[in-house]
Amino acid sequence: MLSMRHLSKAYYTDTIKTQALQPFDLRIEQGEFVSVIGPSGSGKTTFLNITGLLEDFCDGSYELDGINVEKLSDKAKSKLRNEKVGFIFQSFNLIPELNLYDNVDMPLRYRKLSSKERHERIMDALNKVGLASRKAHYPSQLSGGQQQRVAIARAIAGKPSFLLADEPTGNLDSKMADGIMELLKDINAQGTSIVMVTHDAQQAAKAQRIIEIRDGMLSERKNYDKAIA
Numbered sequence: 076m077l078s079m080r081h082l083s084k085a086y087y088t089d090t091i092k093t094q095a096l097q098p099f100d101l102r103i104e105q106g107e108f109v110s111v112i113g114p115s116g117s118g119k120t121t122f123l124n125i126t127g128l129l130e131d132f133c134d135g136s137y138e139l140d141g142i143n144v145e146k147l148s149d150k151a152k153s154k155l156r157n158e159k160v161g162f163i164f165q166s167f168n169l170i171p172e173l174n175l176y177d178n179v180d181m182p183l184r185y186r187k188l189s190s191k192e193r194h195e196r197i198m199d200a201l202n203k204v205g206l207a208s209r210k211a212h213y214p215s216q217l218s219g220g221q222q223q224r225v226a227i228a229r230a231i232a233g234k235p236s237f238l239l240a241d242e243p244t245g246n247l248d249s250k251m252a253d254g255i256m257e258l259l260k261d262i263n264a265q266g267t268s269i270v271m272v273t274h275d276a277q278q279a280a281k282a283q284r285i286i287e288i289r290d291g292m293l294s295e296r297k298n299y300d301k302a303i304a
């Protein structure tokens with residue numbers, strides 16, 4: 076469960092203040108699938124980065140699975156992020172020098188897991204995305220859709236409560252994008268909450284809830300069919 080109250084964010088440079096997010100309240104329950112839409116520069120990535128503890132907010136409060144994030148040290152925040160949050164990015168962010176197995180292993184190395192447990196999690200995650208047989212391949216030997224599947228395996232191997240996706244289908248053709256959305260829906264059906272930023276109205280409409288951000292203001296879209304990003 077994720078709960079934000081009166082949360083806001085501004086960026087300050089020498090002379091300019093940019094209010095990236097106006098104060099807002101938001102609750103996302105465990106198991107929900109939420110898409111986030113809005114024009115370029117409206118605050119979507121800022122919102123996702125704050126949700127994933129990659130960036131600090133200015134005012135308000137934020138509880139992630141009952142833990143008050145505000146009071147945590149940077150080290151405790153990193154630990155919480157590593158345990159509770161999985162990330163997927165538009166550009167996959169795989170490490171080209173590592174094979175698929177080692178790419179999925181990356182975030183698990185920072186966890187106190189036995190090598191047997193790590194191995195089981197890696198193979199389980201690769202199986203879920205349909206790429207276990209290619210574990211010794213390198214990212215460059217895969218299609219874009221397959222690379223995104225590996226990134227998803229890497230994100231779910233940590234068994235996160237939340238999966239945060241920033242334009243996960245942005246670099247893919249529509250067939251591959253549909254495949255990735257099916258996979259995300261399967262993962263969501265097994266209990267992982269998903270928050271997905273997208274420009275694609277069709278993909279956005281597949282989520283249970285749509286949050287729209289305009290000029291830093293969050294609002295909930297009630298009419299899903301008419302979502303325009």
Ligand SMILES: Nc1ncnc2c1ncn2[C@@H]1O[C@H](COP(=O)(O)OP(=O)(O)OP(=O)(O)O)[C@@H](O)[C@H]1O
Nearest residue numbers: 086087093095113114115116117118119120121122
């Ligand atoms: N590090 C930063 N320093 C100063 N201003 C920033 C910083 N990061 C973002 N901003 C500003 O905050 C606002 C929101 O940016 P953000 O990247 O969250 O938008 P976005 O909706 O994700 O855009 P896009 O769809 O183009 O990726 C913009 O006005 C942006 O210029």
